[in-house]
Amino acid sequence: MPIVSMTVNGRAVSADVDARTLLVQFIRENLLLTGTHVGCDTSQCGACTVHLDGHAVKSCTVLALQAEGCQVTTIEGLATAGTLHPMQEAFRQDHGLQCGFCTPGMIMAAVDIVQRNGNVLDEHVIREELEGNICRCTGYHNIVAAIADGARHGHAAAARGGGMPLELSSEPS
Amino acid sequence: MTVTKIGEAVRRKEDHRFITGKGQYTDDISRPGQAHAYFLRSPHAHARIRKIDTSAAAAMPGVVGILTGAELAEDKIGDLICGWMIHSKDGSPMKMGSHPALAKGKVRYVGDHVAVVIAETLDQAKDAAERHRGRLRAAAGGRRPRHRAGREDAAGP
Numbered sequence: 001m002p003i004v005s006m007t008v009n010g011r012a013v014s015a016d017v018d019a020r021t022l023l024v025q026f027i028r029e030n031l032l033l034t035g036t037h038v039g040c041d042t043s044q045c046g047a048c049t050v051h052l053d054g055h056a057v058k059s060c061t062v063l064a065l066q067a068e069g070c071q072v073t074t075i076e077g078l079a080t081a082g083t084l085h086p087m088q089e090a091f092r093q094d095h096g097l098q099c100g101f102c103t104p105g106m107i108m109a110a111v112d113i114v115q116r117n118g119n120v121l122d123e124h125v126i127r128e129e130l131e132g133n134i135c136r137c138t139g140y141h142n143i144v145a146a147i148a149d150g151a152r153h154g155h156a157a158a159a160r161g162g163g164m165p166l167e168l169s170s171e172p173s
Numbered sequence: 174m175t176v177t178k179i180g181e182a183v184r185r186k187e188d189h190r191f192i193t194g195k196g197q198y199t200d201d202i203s204r205p206g207q208a209h210a211y212f213l214r215s216p217h218a219h220a221r222i223r224k225i226d227t228s229a230a231a232a233m234p235g236v237v238g239i240l241t242g243a244e245l246a247e248d249k250i251g252d253l254i255c256g257w258m259i260h261s262k263d264g265s266p267m268k269m270g271s272h273p274a275l276a277k278g279k280v281r282y283v284g285d286h287v288a289v290v291i292a293e294t295l296d297q298a299k300d301a302a303e304r305h306r307g308r309l310r311a312a313a314g315g316r317r318p319r320h321r322a323g324r325e326d327a328a329g330p
Contacts, residue, residue, distance in 0.1 A: 018296065034201035035194015075194035088192040092184075100191025101198060 006067045008033070009077030017064050023057075024048045026064035027074060035075040035104045039134070046133030049105040049112075050074050056112035058132070075104035078111070087111050090150030091143075098137035109133050110147040114154060121151045208237050211298035213288040215280035222278055225288060233304070235297030241288045242277035250274070 005014040039047035048060040051073040078085040097103040113129045227239040253272040292298035
């Protein structure tokens with residue numbers, strides 16, 4: 001079986017994998033990071049969203065071998081030493097989750113949305129950008145509110161000089 | 174004990190594990206020696222199940238067992254229940270169709286669950302199911318209703 005090596009949440013990892021192993025399976029089953037979820041079998045739901053070299057991808061549609069040599073950030077890699085990422089904090093404050101199953105994917109997608117669209121996000125833009133993430137519980141209203149607030153507060157924290165940076169991929173989990 | 178003042182939002186207690194990826198959903202559970210189940214589903218919208226031959230799939234590596242509607246019937250396991258039954262005005266129980274956990278005699282939609290393969294790994298379960306899908310599909314042939322404009326030929330309830 002081929003060996004795959006990558007950096008996940010700042011840690012170098014390496015394993016023997018079946019060539020057909022999906023990145024989401026590698027993350028969940030080899031690394032036991034079960035925060036990334038499998039919600040469909042059709043690449044529609046986005047519960048598997050992680051960052052690959054800084055960009056959001058659906059890890060159910062990436063082979064583990066495709067991530068060879070890459071930097072992977074999962075939901076477990078966002079917070080630093082007990083302090084939540086502003087986006088995580090925003091979801092908590094704004095009741096942006098109910099069962100929580102879609103939430104890791106929503107938060108990872110949200111951080112990517114901010115990276116590409118800036119800190120002041122229009123509701124319309126957020127809703128369009130969330131096309132790839134499905135939620136069965138909330139009706140999206142509070143998710144959209146959380147993302148708008150998370151974007152704003154990330155900016156405010158950074159402006160305070162050294163608060164919470166938006167992407168913490170270099171921190172160990 | 175924290176006392177919440179009147180008018181103050183009551184915060185949920187469970188959110189921390191969900192926003193940090195530490196939830197324990199069913200598929201997150203991992204116990205030594207656990208097996209995995211994979212459901213084989215019908216590719217036909219409406220068909221009679223003539224025969225399901227599970228012997229070859231059962232012999233594949235890692236397979237612990239394969240169950241079909243026949244085993245459920247043998248073990249006298251009932252259908253999926255309706256969680257909230259209501260009665261008609263005259264007191265008689267509501268009428269409802271049967272919802273077996275695995276199809277009995279007939280499949281009624283694409284995706285109807287026909288069999289469950291249980292194996293040591295999910296990949297082994299999928300391999301056993303997929304490599305023998307041909308055999309199961311052939312057995313699941315049978316008469317299919319034809320829909321003509323304005324008229325439906327029902328194949329029976």
